[in-house]
Amino acid sequence: SSELTQDPAVSVALGQTVRITCQGDSLRSYYASWYQQKPGQAPVLVIYGKNNRPSGIPDRFSGSSSGNTASLTITGAQAEDEADYYCNSRDSSGNHRGVFGGGTKLTVL
Amino acid sequence: QVQLQESGPGLVKPSGTLSLTCAVSGGSISSSNWWSWVRQPPGKGLEWIGEIYHSGSTNYNPSLKSRVTISVDKSKNQFSLKLSSVTAADTAVYYCARDQGAAGTRVYYFDYWGQGTLVTVSS
Numbered sequence: 535s536s537e538l539t540q541d542p543a544v545s546v547a548l549g550q551t552v553r554i555t556c557q558g559d560s561l562r563s564y565y566a567s568w569y570q571q572k573p574g575q576a577p578v579l580v581i582y583g584k585n586n587r588p589s590g591i592p593d594r595f596s597g598s599s600s601g602n603t604a605s606l607t608i609t610g611a612q613a614e615d616e617a618d619y620y621c622n623s624r625d626s627s628g629n630h631r632g633v634f635g636g637g638t639k640l641t642v643l
Numbered sequence: 644q645v646q647l648q649e650s651g652p653g654l655v656k657p658s659g660t661l662s663l664t665c666a667v668s669g670g671s672i673s674s675s676n677w678w679s680w681v682r683q684p685p686g687k688g689l690e691w692i693g694e695i696y697h698s699g700s701t702n703y704n705p706s707l708k709s710r711v712t713i714s715v716d717k718s719k720n721q722f723s724l725k726l727s728s729v730t731a732a733d734t735a736v737y738y739c740a741r742d743q744g745a746a747g748t749r750v751y752y753f754d755y756w757g758q759g760t761l762v763t764v765s766s
Contacts, residue, residue, distance in 0.1 A: 565749050565751070577689065583750050622752065
């Protein structure tokens with residue numbers, strides 16, 4: 535399959551830990567990358583590769599992967615983390631297509 | 644710091660052709676990167692459209708392949724998107740982005756994005 539599946543919405547209490555997951559067969563061949571998108575803004579890369587953060591991304595963001603599931607974990611969620619989160623990888627069926635998950639709306643309570 | 648800037652008409656008539664350009668600054672389009680177009684319909688998720696390498700090699704989303712052409716102009720350090728036979732379903736914010744991830748590795752991601760440009764398909 536070339537699709538990536540995410541839960542549409544997740545909520546977390548301020549300061550608590552939340553995990554956002556992404557499932558798809560392509561994740562057995564490619565690491566997921568994760569993007570944060572706030573209203574009216576372009577996506578921002580937060581995690582790539584095995585578990586790498588671009589410069590400027592807080593260390594409360596981390597990534598992991600097992601089998602066909604990738605996870606983005608926010609440890610100690612802050613109000614400013616409220617956003618849409620998208621996972622991404624390449625289609626592993628050979629057509630080199632980029633694939634995005636449907637996105638997860640994170641609400642910080 | 645690499646910067647990408649989309650430009651093009653914000654309104655296209657149905658059955659017409661959408662044309663956008665992404666200007667790259669702070670880096671060379673001839674670097675060892677692919678360059679992508681991604682779109683987002685209002686209130687919906689991200690959709691990868693396709694990508695190009697400075698050699699002119701391309702990969703396209705099979706769902707759009709029959710209507711999409713991506714080209715590169717190395718002299719202007721920019722790349723372009725053409726989407727033909729547009730309908731209201733093509734109304735979206737269009738982003739250009741830089742790919743990272745060498746062939747044969749498990750790594751693939753977009754590290755730089757343009758701010759996006761809204762294209763509306765309407766008569």
